[in-house]
Structures are given as structure tokens and as C-alpha cells.
Amino acid sequence: MFRKVLIANRGEIALRVICACKELGIRTVAIYSEADRHSLHVRFADEAICIGPPRSADSYLNVPAVISAAEIADVDAIHPGYGLLSENANFAEVCRASNIKFIGPPPDVTRLMGEKERARQTMKKAKVPILPGSDGILASAEEALEWAKTVGFPVILKAKAGGGGRGMRIIRTPEELPGLFHAASTEAANAFGNGELYMEKFIERPRHIEFQVLADEHGNVVSLGERECSIQRRHQKLIEEAPSLKVTPKIREEMGKTLKRSLEAVGYQNAGTVEFLMDEDGKLYFIEMNTRIQVEHPVTELVTGLDLVKSQLLIAAGEKLGSILPDVVPIRGHAIECRINAEHPEKFTPSAGKITAFNVPGGNGVRVDTAQYSEGVVPPYYDSLIAKLITHGKDREEAMNRMQRALEMFVVQGIHTTIPLHQKIFADPEFRAGEFDTKFMERFFEREKERNHQANGA
Helix, strand or coil, X not given: CCCEXXXXXXXXXXXXXXXXXXXXXXXXXXXXXXXXXXXXXXHHCCEEEEEECCCHHHCCCCHHHHHXXXXXXXXXXXXXXXXXXXXXXXXXXXXXXXCCEECCCCHHHHHHHHCHHHHHHHHHHCCCCECCECCCCCCCHHHHHHHHHHHCCCEEEEXXXXXXXXXXXXXXXXXXXXXXXXXXXXHHHHHHCCCCEEEEECCCCCEEEEEEEEECCCCXXXXXXXXXXXXXXXXXXXEEEECCCCCCHHHHHHHHHHHHHHHHHHCCCEEEEEEEEECCCCCXXXXXXXXXXXXXXXXXXXXXXXCHHHHHHHHHCCCXXXXXXXXXXXXXXXXXEEEEECECCCCCCECCEECCEEECCCCCCEEEEECCCCCCEECCCCCCEEEEEEEEECCHHHHHHHHHHHHHHCEEECCCCCHHHHHHHHCXXXXXXXXXXXXXXXXXXXXXXXXXHXXXXX
């Protein structure tokens, strides 16, 4: 087992990794920017090292600074959390060259699965269902038009190195393709330094389903079931739950076998998430893989009873899955997660500042992952996520009811948060019925607009 681990991250995920390390008897090293000097991950780590100014590029994304801190602290391994450097294959290579274990997949696998079109073709060869689309990167708008005619409108352009909806455009007619192709390529180049695009068939009302996997360093892979991630705004997830109401036990078992076979073939290691779109007929199509722990991993933990972060550490230390997991991992009950962001609940503008009051809910079946506290400061430099509120129940109805009362008892003053938005969503009949897709929030906001109009008119 590792003697000492550096956490190359901040906020709630850094604190989450510290908790897992403490339970395994591993000493921890926190890195922090000047803006995070008083953060809880700094307080609860065994050691802490400041690595630069507030901007991520000057601190958390500064590879030489992170490696220097790891060498100064004499650590055995680095856990990257999610975001930041977690899917940076070059960083993983530097860790290897520095004789520091990177807690994640090998650099070549991270690079392969991180490039969406290469990952798509790799999974296609492994007989994982993918959406019809272009055969590789599109050389021009003219080639894109030919592929669109073959695939059939509507289609969607995606950035090769994309994420978060950037470099993505939906094309419904031949006439609009040239302009949107140029716009998507330019946006991708500005965001990722790579303007290459590929094309897929566009599903009008898909559900977003993802499967959690673990893989050891001895060639063993296991799927731990799925999460429903369809409640999104601008391709950013707001609510996740497990299991999905639309994934049957048969689909879950068949997809588990498919993922085991395909990921063993590419030599995958550690935790990962394979993402799919589900069409109106219940068919799943691969879209991408995240080669790291996910923000929403707690819902899988609650329905399986597993600790995924501890599993990451044990796998990286050389343990086999057979010694970490039971022979059969059952899915028990239902879990839901709300992402609590420091944002105006209607305008979705960031809301940095000092928290003047902070009370987290508790009780049976309620979990809160956060690194915030009363009198703490939410800096304006980073992601707006300040907490994850997760509930678990014997079924979806109980999990939803617990979430509603937990949201009422979650007090954050001094800044705006998305708690009021979540309360409205959980009162929405369409959401409660489970009849939603990735377009749910668009319809939700239209209903809210109409309700407000009627209220003002009355």
C-alpha cells in the first residue's frame, strides 16, 4: 500500500480523496493555490504545499509545480480527482518518468479514450454499438455534407478533443452546414487548441446513460451498473441517479459483458465511466469515455455499498478486483444526486463570495460531499460546484422525498445557489414520473416561464 499520496485537486473531491486515504492509513499531501489557503482540504491533509497564484493555469494546472510539490513531499502516488489534470495523458507520463504512481489508467489508454473519434472507432471494433457517423475526422465542410447525406439529417458535429458542449453543433439542413461547420471548428480550436471535427447521427430526445467500470492492473474489468444523467443544462449535468428507470436487468447484464470485453482489449485500468445515448426505442449508443472518477460517483456507491475512491487506491497499489469486490455486486434501492452550484438559480451567473451561514442536512439516507463551511469563501476562479447532495431510498419515490426534505434543510447564505432550482425540479410532475430526456430542462424552463406569466397576469 502507498505510504503517502498527493491530491492534485481542490474542493470537495480533494477532501473526498483525503477521507479515503485516512481510512486506508495513507498520509496525504494537499496542494493549493493562494485563493484556497483556508480550504478544508488544506486543513485536513497531513501536509499542504502552496503551488501558485489563484488562476488554475498558474497553480492546479501547472504540471512542473505539481510534480515539484510531489517530489518535495516525497510521495508514492498522485490522485488527480476529476477535471484539472485528471485526463491529461502528458501529466500521467511525467508522473511515470518521475517514478510517481498516477492513480488512473496508463497514459496511452488515457490518450486513446480521450480523443473521442479514436475512442469511437476503438469501441466500434470491439462491437460496442455506436451512432452512425463519419468514418474519422472531417477534412472539410464539403466532406461533412457528403457524410450528412449518407447518415441522414439531423446530424451533430463534435470536436475531436471536445467537452462541455464546446465545438458542438446540430445540423438540420444542408444549407446551414457550411456556416455551422466553421463555427464549431473555430470554437473547438479556441477551446482545445484543436479544431478537428467528426459527425454523428443526432437523436432528437435521447437519455444520457453512463456505466461505471473498475479495472485492475491484472487484466480484470467489472461494470458496476449505470447512472441516469439526462437532467442537463447546456450539456452540464444537474441531477444524476442510479439505477436508470429505462435500463432493464437484461440490458445491464449484456452491457456489462460488452464493456468487460472491450475494455480488457484496450488494457484499461482503474476507474472509468463509459457514456451512452439511449434512443426512443431503448437502444444504447456509445459516445465517449471519461478516464477518471466522476462527479456523480456517490450514487453508484450508495446503491452498491462500495467505496470507489478507496477502490482506485487499492487498484493502483496492485490489488486484484477479486480481493476488493464481492463476487456479485447487487444494486440496492435508488440514489439521486443534486449538484449544488454557487450560481444564481435563474440567471446561472456565478455567485462567488463569503458564505455567512452554512447548514447541511442529515438523517437516514442523506449524504453531503462538500468542502465548504460557514465563513468560508467561494473564489471566482474555479468551477461553481460547492456541494453534492445525495439521497438513498428503498426506491426512487423514497429517494426523491428524502431529497425534497434535504433541500429544504440545506442552508447556504451569503451567496446564491441552485438549491431553489432543484426544489422546483423535484416538484415537477414530468421529473417525478421519470419521463424525461436531455431536453427536459428546456421544457421545464418553458413551463416555468408560462407559470410566471400566468401568475403575473393574475
